[in-house]
Amino acid sequence: MEGEYDSLFLTQFLTQSAPPREIKSMEWKKGEEIAGRYHIHEIREGGMGVLYFCYDKVAREPVTIKTYKDVDSIENIDQFRSEALTWVKLGKHPNLVQAKYVLDVKQKPYLFLEYVETRNNKDPTLRNLLREGELGFENSMDLAVQFCNGMIHAQNAISGLIHRDVKPENILINSQGVLKITDFGLTRVYLSPAEARAVVGTFPYMSPEQCLGLGVIDTRADIYSFGVVLYEMLTGKLPFLSHDKYDYIRFHVTEVPKDPCLIKEGIPDELSQLVMKCLAKKVEDRYRNFSQLKEAILTIYPDLDSEVGEIKRPEEKVKAFEAQYLTNKGTSLITLGRYDEALAFFDSALNVEPNYIDAYYRKALSLIGLGNYKEACRNFEKYLKINPRDADVLMHKGCLLNLSGRRDEALTCFDQALSIHPWCQDIIYHKGVTLYLMGRCNEAYEAFKELKDQKYDNYKEMFLETCPRDDSDIENENADSSTK
Template sequence: MTTAPVDPMIGRLIDGRYQVRSRIARGGMATVYLATDLRLERRVAIKIMHGHLADDNTFKTRFVQEARSAARLAHPNVVNVFDQGQDADMAYLVMEYLPGITLRELLKDYKKLTPEQTVDIMDAVLAGLAAAHKAGIVHRDLKPENVLLADDGRIKLGDFGLARAASANTATGQALLGTIAYLSPELVTRGVADARSDIYAVGIMMYEMLTGEQPYVGEAPMAIAYQHANDQVPTPSSKNPAVPVELDELVLWATTRDPEERPNDARAMLERLREVEPSIRFSHLPLATQATMVLSDASLPGVATAETSVLGAGAAPLAVTETTSAGSSDGEDAQALTKSAASRKRRGYWIIALVLLLTGLAAGTGWYFGAGPGALAPVPETATLAPDAATGILEEAGFSVEPAERNDPIVPAGQVSGTDPAAGEQAQRGSTVTLFVSIGPSILPVPEVRGTPSDDARAALEDFTVVDPDILQYTEDAPVDTVIDVLDADGATVGAEYPELGELTLVVSAGPVPDVVGMPVAEAEATLTAAGLQFAHLDPVFDNSGAIADGHVVAAEPTTETVRQGDTINLTLSKGQDLVAVPNVVGKKMPEAIAALEAAGFEVGHSFPELFLPAVTVTAQDPVAEAPAVRGSKVNLVGTLTL
């Protein structure tokens, strides 16, 4: 007999705080354990990423993303995330522990659910999903396994491991993520997901809850994917005639192949569900008038039916079958008949009283939940209002108000940042609504990203708002696309801490400034323009070196100390060499010849001592007279000393 290996995580203390007790579940990316938070003395669920995935940045990023996505949601129908961290080589995620079962386990036990049960569960799922969509999060992996049914009746949505920002609307670029049975047509065909893709998955879940089976089955995943992409989901009533038409229409609306024809988000679908919910519930209750009917004695316990029967209206008078028992008499029969009639009369009064009581209770219940204190009413929108004004609006709508504070990266401090339940959700009149007042954004540490590629920097700074586009700065000190600096909203280098979702701008290396020296002017201008730089022209100069031809760039100088896209480069063009004719100084005395050549811009070379120059007559010059020469070049003189 072999024994199962003991999980090495059982009993382990993680990060000096979480004592692992037992294993709850195991998935493809992580294992979930029951643990005790020793610091707060409470039970938690701790999700630990599998060791073989620890070196895979894609999985680690997705794992951390689940924590951040779920942590942004504070809603009664979303599993709370308490903590996330790394212990040695283990990445972990700490969530609230919900003893209970998943919707998948419920469906395994009951096969299919009633319309009322489906409405109850979908109301909670859509409420939690609406909070995610409002926060800009797309779940992307909705399925019964991720709907948790707690023992205390709470219903929560979990597992945001595949969640992405709704505004990204990105394709996966890899194998399709999520469970194939719930993937929307656009995810199958294009790998693109948005809030409407979650709605499609909700519709498939509703179909499965109402019928006990998924709409599409196949031997291979691609066969199921093909049906998602090409077929319309059938109505649940085609499999289960007990499904009301309202739920048929809701499933068809959610699973339309064209995402433009689906609800825009979970809020829109939730509102429609709540509109049809009363008709779904009351359509399964007997009408009050059905409780009132003519009852025969045969329907009441303890009344003999062998000799006596009650006839309906218009029938013959009550007939009493003659008995053959010895000793009976007409007097005894009359007395028995009188007692029987009195008994029937008393029972009739009780039946009428019971019917009236039930009718009154139904009417009272209808009033209480329809128009009275127990009626559902939408929570008013109060975001960005002053707390006093918001309190007045909520109280006027019939709610009690409990003030609270929370960080909000968008709503200014002192203004209302939201409520729980959220605005637009249905809640009972007289119930308590928590009114959250913003205390401003959370102040978070800023990761050091200088020297990293820009994409990596953006991922590291996802708690902030990185502005597009990056500032490109030309430098020879950093490779192209490497972050040089991070600027705050005022354009200064950001400090060690910064407000959550605050705007940051990356300064990224564009490499060295393009070298345009020696280029023809048109080519130089085009090169600078393509690099995103401006240019201006200074006065052209002679290039007596002969290296730069006329009309070519002889110098390119930045106008700023640091050069960024949009800055100006000053261009100086060459006028070629400055050529002049050499004066004829042959036959002149040496001092006169030197003066004439220097006046023309030349240097003079000779081999005579200064003392003898007045007595020297020039006999030859190089270059020769009238020859073109570069201004500033040297003219050598040869002479004869005359004493």
Template sequence: MSFAIGESVGPYRVLAQLGQGGMATVYKAHHAALDRYVAIKVLHAAFKEDPTFIARFEREAKVVAKLEHPHIVPIYDFAEHEGQPYLVMKYIEGETLKARLARGALTIEEGVRLVEAVGAALAHAHKQGILHRDIKPSNVLLTPDCGIFLADFGLARIAAAGETTLSQDMMVGTPQYISPEQAQGMKDLDAGTDIYSFGVVLYELVVGRVPFSADTPFSIIHDHIYSPLPPPRSINLKVPESMERVLLKALAKNREDRYRDVASLVAAFREAAAEVTPGVMAEARPATISPSARTPAPPVAMATDAPFAATLPPKAAEAEKPAEARPKAAPKEKSKGRPWWQWALVGVVGLCGCLFLLFAAHLVRNAGQEATQTAQASAALTASPAGAGPVVTPPPATPLSPTSVHPTAGVTDPIHAAEETVATHPGDADAHLGLAQVYYEAGRLEDAKAQFKEAVRLSNNRPDVYLRMAEGLMRADDPLLALELLAPGIAANPDNQALKDTASGIMLLSVSQDGALAVYEDYQNRFPDWAMPHVAASNYYIQHGNLVRAARELETARKLDPDNPAIHYTQGNLYERRGDDVAAVAEYEKVLADPNIPGPLRGLAQQRIDKIHGTPLPAVTKLP
């Protein structure tokens, strides 16, 4: 369920929705008795499948609520509203580290102060026997008065504590920052897990990119388990050898080889940072495709004239250029269309929502390469020199945590800048798309939709405009709005497979979202000959325990597209839920029998078979 704006939830009055992910929705609320604003985080309804979840939720919330530290977002309260459990946290105004890095690199001094603060928060929690399990830049909050907070402590722990389909199959963690032991589904996690994820954040601060980046979550997870860490100095020669040693130790594959505790890591980082010439930490660098990806990686551009690397190029200067003078993206080789099921079915088994939704933007970008080879770079989304090669754009500020994300004091108002760009170039679709993005980030949803529709009109329904819109919304954990706005693009471009593949993936990544079913039904009405909206609806019903409706939707999908491999996999899940393991194995074996079905999906089917037979595999194995 969702809370309505203006609704009273216990003593709290809901004022606005701040964000929505795969596990929870965040609201801003006011506590009248104490006259203070709070953030309310409510876990999605799918978790209530487990009849013991409320008790588990309360138990875990009590543990997490005991954490009191100046750099940890405190939990004030937890309760139920109409059977839906929720957490109440401190409301913090500021921005995430993710958003801060999108604006430019940290200075050495800022980096050390941030590492010390986050490290102190982790060390305090570890002394209480509590792990974070999902350390990443979007969970680090920065306030205008230089405050630093680690957010979402225990949310992953609470979500994974139940016995629902969602929690049982959920791999807690975010692909780019996940530890090898988390990726393998190990249960005996310890402080070394947080040290590894924290080490990935440090790697990103120092080098300018995460160590592993690929075109599927499975490829990234595979690399965290099996692939050697790219040496920082192989990417950026300005990284001192002492700092490289710190990162290599923090990111060792075996827990025993990492730092014994967070304090030791922080001390080593501080000592290595003292050897760095004062300046910025590192600019954002192009992310090479990981060793397990199928597409060859372009060479990484090297900077040689800064302590670690040069300062990020200013976006504002690029935005001021006339549309015809802006650098165009270098022509890209048309990619071979990856079937959507190569990555989307991760969402079916619980690897969905905020755990992987952010990464889905990268997948959308890859699908978009089919739609355009020479689209202009958006002034609001990219700012790369001509000929510099493909650049992974830093994500925009998004309200993903218990905070309202506002521009830091002294930073140019992005809305004003984007509006000026549109005023200067009213016929430029990219300018309107950029304005739509900043309106969306500011909570001006209707204005954002209007600007997006104008961008579509000016581009004559160009597919890449829809795909870039979807990318931005997936970054912001808003898959349902992405689907809503993609639908007209699919109707206007019925032969564009990239649009359909993107929507297919988003459907399956959103099955745990409140309101998802209404979106799937709208797609069924718009596109009566398309099986995927029915497959998505079937998975939605499976997650919500309505197996009769799930079977009905799956049968409709089978009539429309009998060779769709997702149907066999979903049918196997349905049989499992009914307790018919023999029939489930038969369906999974149909997936295994088709050599044309991608390895990741066959790997998932094999895992389900092994689980039924009582010999579960690790969460990720080397797949063909």
């Protein structure tokens, strides 16, 4: 295909992957309650589905509720209910969006899902992460291992399960970097019976056998689709580009894409070969399953955690998973401004696993939201006992100490943080403010001069103008400039 088409634009066009927009007029409205229990915080749509982001007043936690729109066929409604129940049977796993239960409201089925918090106020999809820039080879493979873990669990839970629509829009990454696979099997619900029997999937990511409408496919179709995702993660491009679905069918069935290492400099040959094996035209030439693919990735990157987010000893594995699960729930409540309720989840996580470091950090954020800076500072200190070289947390602690008027201690935190990240503009700014508040204006002046980030331009100008300085320093500076 000619290079005049922009990869991202085409992907959005063909997958309808533009960020879901808020719905102004739907069956339910923002602020209403579904079944008198689920308070609607936000409503979004994408494709044929509708998502309600809600607060469950009984369970006291956020929940995502999914249903369809504009589907009148009884067959489609039954299909939605059936596929949704299949997803529920997958149970709980760190790398799957958990489907909790299906509930009929007004004779319409609703699927209740784990709430995955937004990242930087954006939908937490891999698509948005790809928009932000390069992931790096090792980070991409870290996510790939997590994806394999999720698919291995799903296929162990239900033998022969096929996702059928693996693509960046159906891969979520939460604020802690944990990958979660979503939308198991629901693609077929939004198609007519004839379409569902023929072609299911998204054309840029579909396997050759899906493109041909072959009746019998297996997990290797998902391997192919994930190969396309890997290709995109590593190169920033799709293996094939078109604006026509028939072109995609031809490409997937007959054309061999360029090796990733020929597209992007620095991709190791063995990693490029791994992706190309996923993209093999013949089913038998691909990896047999996700366990085999995971093993191949770990052969290239042996330092990756084979069970990301989990500990290998069984009893500790359960504790870590439960602590992570509780922390994720608390983090979701933070996004809704429910800091008191979030605290309860973080405390529960720490009861399960006292050294679960992220719970201390998130608990501190909740306490800041409640204005309890003293207790928040204590939780940052507990975090730093476990990880003393986290520059961001040192900076946060310094800011809290500043609010309490403990300037010397705050300055120590900023200096420690700068010893780890010497050029971090946020830390330099807060150090400058602290020095200014301490009356050490010559040092504050020097700190503000180091600020290069445009977001600090107005503050920098204001502080540089208002910093009273010793005459001797001004004379020395003038002497230096005249010498030059």
